[in-house]
Amino acid sequence: MISLMLQCSPLDLGQAFELVQLICDIEHKRKEGCEFFLMYRKDCPAWVPKEFEKLARAKFARVGARMARNHDTGWPGGPNMLAGSAFIEMTILRREGALQNSGVLLFEPDCIPLSKDWIDRLSAEWELTEARGLEACGHWHETGPMEIHMNGNAMWVADFFDRHPTWIIGAGTQGWDFFFRDKFLPISRDTNLIYQHWNRHGISDAELDGLVKNGVRPVFFHGLKTPEGRAYSRRTLVG
Numbered sequence: 001m002i003s004l005m006l007q008c009s010p011l012d013l014g015q016a017f018e019l020v021q022l023i024c025d026i027e028h029k030r031k032e033g034c035e036f037f038l039m040y041r042k043d044c045p046a047w048v049p050k051e052f053e054k055l056a057r058a059k060f061a062r063v064g065a066r067m068a069r070n071h072d073t074g075w076p077g078g079p080n081m082l083a084g085s086a087f088i089e090m091t092i093l094r095r096e097g098a099l100q101n102s103g104v105l106l107f108e109p110d111c112i113p114l115s116k117d118w119i120d121r122l123s124a125e126w127e128l129t130e131a132r133g134l135e136a137c138g139h140w141h142e143t144g145p146m147e148i149h150m151n152g153n154a155m156w157v158a159d160f161f162d163r164h165p166t167w168i169i170g171a172g173t174q175g176w177d178f179f180f181r182d183k184f185l186p187i188s189r190d191t192n193l194i195y196q197h198w199n200r201h202g203i204s205d206a207e208l209d210g211l212v213k214n215g216v217r218p219v220f221f222h223g224l225k226t227p228e229g230r231a232y233s234r235r236t237l238v239g
Contacts, residue, residue, distance in 0.1 A: 001123045002155055003035040003101040004060075005090060007082050007108050010044050015109035018230050020052060024059040025238045026116060031060050034119055035099060038065040039086040041078070064098065070169065079108075080176045083152055084169035091161035099158055102130065103137075107153045111222045112229040114211070116237050118219040125191050126155050135160065136188035139196045139222070149181030150188050151196050153222040192216035197223040208232050 004023070008016035016038075023036070036059075038052045049065030056063040068085035072078050086106055093099035103126040115121060129137040138154025152175070161168065170179030177184065195211065195218035203224055211218060221229065 001033040001101050002103040002105050002119065002126050003037065003099055003158070004119075005037045005039055005086055005104050005106050007039045007079075007086055007106070008044065008048070009041040009078060009082065011078075012109045013044065013048065015227070015230075017051065017055070018227070019109050019111065020055050022230055022234055022238070023113065024055055025234070026113060026118075027059045030058075031119065033101075034060055034123075035062040035064075035101060036060040037063065037089075037093070037099070039068055039082060039089060040065060041068050041082055042071050043073075062098070062100070064093070066093075076170075076175045077172055080169050080172070083176050087156070087161045087168045090156070091159050094158040095162075102126075102158055103155050104158050105155050105220075107220075107222065110225050111153055111220065112224065112233045113219065113237060114208070114217070114221055114233065115219040121193055121219045122155060125193050129155065129189055129191075130157075132189065134187055134189050135163070136184060137191050137194075138188065139194045140185070140188075140190035141196060141198065148185065149178045150184050150190070151198065151222065152177035153196065154188070154194065193218050194220045194222070196221070200224045201226050203228060203232075205232055 036056045040048050052065045053063050066089045068082050070081040070085045072081040090104050135157040138150050141151050142148050167180050167183050170176040192213045195213045200223045
């Protein structure tokens, strides 16, 4: 089984909590073995950690909200520092025994599940990743000729920071996942179960119905900045 870690800032709290509620509502009973954590920026309102834990505790075996240790605003500093904090916190939670799974899905509020069994399907994909001696699994994104990187909304080994303490945050001019692309690709694999269309605004039900990656229906979609994706997942998965 994998654990979940959602990142949020004051700019996307509405989307983040809609997504948390959606993820909880998809599970009709308590998801034993799966842990759900929130990594929030320090300038979020004081109610954020308690509200997250109240929502998530009903459906997940272990939950927790942690404030990011690093801070910046704007792009790419804000996301880079938040993701860097998430990697640090994953490792600390793992050391403490509070995070019991070996893999963590690190994701942002512009993501949606596309299958009721998305956690189980991704967990099986993580087991395959570990069996191959790899440390990450996600969507390999081609941004130009011979220029590929794995988007950071992906599954990562929980103690990643212990293994690679200098492979987080990156430069202040690029997203962290692109900056470290040459480091990440050799230790990762692409999966057909995670699909992304970065910075997408608007999508139709028909397009979501027909979404495939290499002929396979993904169970997790990243990049949609508008609310229709969450509405689609609620209609098709909660009902």
